[in-house]
Amino acid sequence: MNHHLLLIIGLLLFCSSCSQEKSNEQRMLDDILQEGTYTIPEEAAENLDFSDFGELSELEQHLIDAGLVDIKSVLPEVYVDLKYSSEDNFFGQDVYGDLQNCYMQPEVAEMLAIAHKALKNAHPELTFLIYDAVRPLSVQQILWDNLDKPASVKPLYVADPKEGSLHNFGVAVDLTLAYQENSEALDMGTAYDYFGYPAYPDREQEMLKEGKITPKHIENRKILRAAMKAGGFSGIASEWWHFNAFSKKQAREKFEIIP
Structure with a gap:
């Protein structure tokens, strides 16, 4: 067999291998597009470097260490818009910083899942839009200190950190209703924190x-x-958006305040 024939056979084999590799890659892409996920082989996952994904913020790690859960891990179909992670709140300050996920006690998350199921049964087009849940006592203190109101009327707007609130235990949630398809909130007559x-x-x-x-x-x-x-x-008498999972007495018996 001459050298030219060997070269041609080699090129054909190489192209066949390339074609097979391309086919495998195409199949992988098709799987991702169709299913939305792709399972990385175990031997490949061991060599992945996740350092570029960033670290959790100090506050978020603090909440996880306290045993709280991200509600999206329990109810991925709800929407979250933490108002205190923005300036879109009653005193115009961001007090949660990089925190974008909503945390609460696991038992409260399970209760919210039951509430969500009831909502879906009655109104399949709706879901929850959550504005706030756990509020560490340190953040409660910031709200209290920065509220530009006389001390005598401050408790009408923010719970006194000396007393604490059910948000500080991770057993209260502020939320509204939204359309599942586009996250648009229903009109409740007033804004949140009105x-x-x-x-x-x-x-x-x-x-x-x-x-x-x-x-x-x-x-x-x-x-x-x-x-x-x-x-x-x-619910409570003064805020259509605020709901408690437990009384303060029950919360003190079952949980610790999140510092």
Whole structure:
């Protein structure tokens, strides 16, 4: 066999190998596009370097160390918009920094999953949009110290850190309803953290008569309250968005304040 023939055979074999490799890569890409995930072979995973993915923030690691869970790990279909990780809150300051995930006690997350199931059964097009859950006592102190109100009225806006709040135990959640398809929040009549009677559940009929809120606002709030009640939560008189999983007495017996 002459050298030219050997060279041709070698090239054919090489191209065949390249074609097979390309085919394997194409199949991998097809799997990713169709399934949304790709399982990395164990022998390849051992050599991966995840350092470029970044480290958890100090606050997030603190919450994990305290035994709290990220609600998205339990309910991936809910939306999260932590208002205190932005300046879109009642006193215009970001106090959570890099924290974007929402944490709460595992038992509370399970209760919220039950509430979410009840919501989906009644209104499949809706989901929860969570604004806040656990609030470490250190952050509560920041809110208290930076609130530009007289000390006598501060407790109307923020719980006194000396007393603590159910947020500090990780057993309270602030949330609203949103459309599953686009995360657009339903109109509840007021913004989150609105301080005034239009936000008070126990003043809804009065505010309706005065034209401060509409029947649709009340209807939306009732949908939220019904779902949360199904999960074992209770609301409060002054904030349509706030729900407690336990009383303060129960929280003190079951959990520790998150410092």
